Amino acid sequence: MSIDTQLPDETVHVASAISDEVVIELASVNKWYGEFHVLKDINLAVNKGERIVICGPSGSGKSTMIRCINRLEEHQAGDIIVNGTEMGTNIKNIDAIRRDVGMVFQQFNLFPHLSVLENCTLAPIWVKNMPKAEAEKIAMEYLERVKIPEQAGKYPGQLSGGQQQRVAIARSLCMSPTIMLFDEPTSALDPEMISEVLDVMVGLAETGMTMLVVTHEMGFAKRVADRVIFMDQGEIVEQNTPDEFFTNPKSDRTKLFLSQILAH
Amino acid sequence: MTDATQSDTAFRPKPSLPPPANTVGVVGWMRKNLFGGPVDTVLTLLGVYLLYVILDFVVDYGIVNAIWTADSYRECLDINKGEGACWAGIGVWFNSMMYGRYPDEEQWRINFGGIVLLLWLIPFWLPKVSGKIQVGISAVLTFPFLAASLFIGGDIGIFLHAMTAIALTLFVSVWLNVATCYLMGKSLPAVLISVTGFADKDDRLHKYVLLGAFGVGFVLALLYHLSWDLVEVPTTIWGGLFLTLVISGIGISSALPSGILLALGRRSKMPVIRVFCTAFIELFRSVPLITILFMAVTMMPLFLPVEFNPPKLAMVIVAVCIFAAAYMAETVRGGLQAVNKGQYEAAQAMGLNFWKMMALIVMPQALKLMIPNIVGSFMGLMKDTTLVSIIGLYDILLMGKAAGQNPTWLGFHTEPLLFTATIFFVLCFAMSKYSQHLERTIGGGYGRR
Amino acid sequence: MAVVDKAGPRKGGRSFTEIVNDERYRSVFYQVIVAVAVIWAANYLITNTAENLQARGMSAGFEFLTSTAGFSIAWSIIDYEPGDTYFDVYLVGIANTLIISFFAIIATTLLGFVVGVMRLSKNFIICNLASGYVEVMRNVPLLLHILFWFTLSAALPRPKNSLGLGDMFFLNNRGLYVPAPIPGEGFGVVVIMVLIGIAAAFGVTVWATRRQMATGQRFPAFWVGVGLVVGLPLLAFAALGAPLTFDYPSLKGFNFTGGADVPRAFCALLFALVLYHTVYMAEAVRAGILSVSHGQTEASYSLGLKPSWTLRLVVIPQAMRAVVPPMISNWMNVVKNSSLAVAIGYPDLVAVFMQTSLNQSGHAIEIVGMVMLFYMTVSLTISAALNYYNKLVQIKER
């Protein structure tokens, strides 16, 4: 954990920088796994710079929803528009969207055969045709931002979970995405490592990045989120500002959920 | 946010809708698995065409144009011009391909031996029977003697008599054990002890009761067995699938103990032993089986004292055993490595010495993990045993070849090969499916048991 | 033994049981027993062998290698005449074994990749065709495959009505006949051009990678390389006026003359070896690809790498680690199993040396030793290569 001069105040909300421009739009999105209806008529618009935290019980379709946004999953009905590009079967569109959208996974998914630095420079070199030196320079900048520049030469297997997740964040940032998706980035981590990753994410929020974060870290939601979305059984049950969401939830389902996760 | 007309507090999930019709059901399945895109469609069509060609040929050759009754190969050819199989020949040669030149009236001995082995192994699959490991060990260690005295016959010598009597006693006790387990819910030893009234006596006395009971059984079996009078069938006329199974059966059952010793030797801290074991394993794993077979039949007569003249079958079996042991050693080594290191440490911490640690803690776990691989090795060995035909033992392959050289069946080559292939396919396929099943149940149930 | 002094805290009188129970003495004791047993067994075998040889009036030794073999060999890749020595026979056998293994290994590897990928296909038909192939092949002994194809090939037409491809390739019940290339004047230049082309392609690849790393610009190095390797020799070939003629096989009387021939046994053996070992290669490929978790692919996609690049940069490098070890041991098995040639009379090492030469000369020990030495050398070389590879990829892990 960083011992900065200004320890981030746990209670102050990170200043939001929302613009009017809608960067992600999900309109009546439906998805089935075989006969199983996972996403039921999802409607969601995300503005540029907005930070959204998504929570809900296990199996409610949170992962599925954000994975549809960069087409790791295919939806069967409805429209998904990202940065003005319509997600369809067009490969060019999919490529374009994926270049603009970074994603961080629960299981890190670093490439074990590449060093930390190579993990970070792989996509810039091969997707953006960046010279190696420049890619490495950028990678080192991001590695510094996630506070592990000294690990650049190591291999993922040699790092702790928290360090791996920070590398994964740096790796995504190296493609300079405009949107970042996080799928439970801290749930595979030990408690001490969670805060080091959350710190990095708070730092990222301060830069005005558009973020969709699936997480059960309610402290993070209170500090960073502009909007909290609660999902259950494949639908969005409630959307609210964090204040309202935690103090005055509209739905009984939300109350039940909050009482369960806050009980521990 | 859900429907505005709903009350704010009660959450009623939206009803699940059926998926779009073209993504599920037969149509959805076909779209996904057969016609996912243009390339996929072309591949599917090609595949279907290929399948059609193969099936068409198989049906034409094997059924439509096949001849089921004929007295010579010529007759078959005259009828179908070679465009179909001549299964009639298989009928004629079936007996030879199964038993070689073993006399017809003595073949019941082979069948009887096979049935005894099967019966011996059945308790393995009976859920309520206790002492499965003992059942397995008794079968592996003593059945070969019973089989030898049964298959060879003639004057078998006192040693074989005694071993056969032990085998018979054990076989009977295995089934008595099954009976007591099912009827009384107790194992045979427990029943014996309580019947003789030693149940409340000292534990050491129990051993004597059991030994006594075994002794009585042994004497009875020996007397019974001495009354057997079987004609001698020399190994030189053994053949067919029977021979294949004999060789591979002896190979695998000898490979297990010797493979375990070799594997332990290879992992040993004692350099002399380690070097010998490693050299043995590596030497025989790096050369083809056929060279070991050639070595056995050409060099063994040189190695043994001048007056010895071992039968070819014996030399071949030695070669197969050496080969199987070297391979089994590596299988066992893999199994030993798979056992958690903590198990070794825990055993040592309990004060067990090396052999007790191996026998009580490590080997049982390792063997359990290895069962699928052992089944795999047996399959491999059974396939490899066909090589004995190259050095002139009349196994099923050479017997089939002999059929095609018989004057009335001259040229009858393909069908015996196809028939043999089918037999191997059925045996090996069943075994590999069984070993996969074991792999799954052992893998899944390992933690619980 | 100097260690003994340092061993126990107590010096001097050690009781017998103490010595017996001392771990080190035990270990020495066991080892001595094993060593004595082995030496005794060796001695026993050697004495017996000496007696046996004497009884048969034979002598041991390698002098026979220089004597004339006197038999002919049906087909050989290197020159051989019946007047050559046993040592020549040994070399011919090795060459024949290596040549068939070489072709079998190449075909097995390529076909194995195809079948392995087919088994992973989402296409129901393709996937099941591949599985069916795998099951049928691996549950039937290799020797049966070999005999089967050999028997089938006997049913090919006689030379007179050979199956022909153009007027160049002929297949009949004696074997396969192909045109034999006869290099003309200046053909050496073409060969040199091939080498230059390969070197240039290699250079271009290195250069293109360097440039991309430095400037980010892509260069179609692969296609340029192909152009160089194919184009340069073709140009030279045309410029020199096509300095290569072929000797075509042609039917003279009952058989073919001219061209190069590959015996039927070779074709059948190659076919069977390839069909059988492809299965093991395919299983290795399948397991290798499955060993790369789906998360890796997803992570790569989410970084914007296209499927083809994901395959090249992420999946294949990782899968190769799992594929290479079983692949290499499969190659080893191909070499070993090519010895089944003896069953159908293809003159490989075992057939010409362990069978014919041994029967004729009777030098069993020497010949068995030499044959085993060959296979062991191959095996040790291959496992050394494998160890080297494992070390190479291991550094990258932890």
Ligand SMILES: Nc1ncnc2c1ncn2[C@@H]1O[C@H](COP(=O)(O)OP(=O)(O)OP(=O)(O)O)[C@@H](O)[C@H]1O
């Ligand atoms: N590939 C798949 N095939 C079939 N069903 C799936 C698949 N992936 C997910 N599901 C099902 O879809 C539902 C939603 O899954 P999803 O992973 O989106 O849940 P989640 O909200 O992320 O849960 P968690 O908090 O446990 O990660 C679950 O019921 C799950 O069982």
Ligand SMILES: [Mg+2]
């Ligand atoms: Mg999830």
